[in-house]
Amino acid sequence: MYRLQNIDTKTFLNEYWQKKPLLIRQGFIDFEDPIDEHELAGLTEEQGVDSRIVSYQSGAWEVAHGPYENINDHCLGKWSLLVQSVDHYLPDADSLMNTFNFIPVWRMDDLMVSYSNTGAGVGPHLDQYDVFIIQGKGTRRWQVGLPDQYEAVRPHCDLSQITGFFPVIDEVLNPGDIIYIPANHPHNGVALEPCMNYSVGFRAPSQQEMLSSFADYAIDNNLLSKRFKDRALSPRKFSGEIKQQEVAQFKALLAETLQGEAFEKWLPIFLSDNKKSEDGLNQQIEEFSVQAIIDMLNDGECFYPSPGVKPIFVEPSANQAENTFVFYINGESYSAPIQSANVIKQLLSQASICEDNGTIKLSKDQEVCTLLTTLVNKGHWYIE
């Protein structure tokens, strides 16, 4: 449905990604909003949906978090309603986000959708993540600057802004225009009329997040039980002294944890973990048998990935012959015989899975049908 245009992705990755901001005029020609402000407000009523209204009135900033008892009570002065992870709730929003999959999906975080009235914005600020902001209906003036030491201000405890910056981009965006803002580049968007914006945000895990998640995984699975040893212990003048050689030994023991199998097992689980799709908008999932799935394929039914589902897998290592193909969704692994790997990789990246997939008839492949049944019963793929 959405087609990204007027951008050469190879040039973009070489010259702009994580380096320079870029304005892409008409990245989406004849852009149609996947959602309107009323549907966006409706989403905030659901439990588990992360939303906020940032407003500015009579010199004061306010931030109110959803769900709201009466949303209109917070839409005061100049205001923006911002809703996170809309790609998990709406197939069209997910399709819009997926047009950016020239960047690996495990780098993607979510699609944040905002609606702002005239004059509104969240103020000049920095984000720690790269973002593409798509202009939906209406127009908005975007200013983007370069990284520097900016003075941080907190006009509200939930709002982090900076005092000002020199813009290297200062443009009015029209529907279908896109602005790319690398991490830590100051920016400010002010709505010139009521408008919608779609922010494709990326994740860049910090060492702290990774170490904490890796330690949890290793502890849960009892993977790192090796202990410090010092059979070559030597006498020393001060009993409290730690020798440099011992510092190095401790470092090596800890570094070893990252070289081993535990790290390889943890990384794709960590990178695929997106629990957001399991909260909010919970739907009843029907259980199917493998035979029922085969019958449906034969009857011409197609299966569609649920919004927000982004399977990932690790490139096979050159020196290890694998006999299973493993992929990950939301921190869980799924496996199939290695012979089915190519078919499965193809199916996982398709907008729909139907009986006729080029040369193969899916219903004849028992392994693939069993896997599809698991994915449907998990709610990761659905029948329309």
Ligand code: SIN
């Ligand atoms: C928005 O208001 O839609 C985006 C806010 C931002 O600059 O991150």
Ligand code: CO
């Ligand atoms: Co921002």
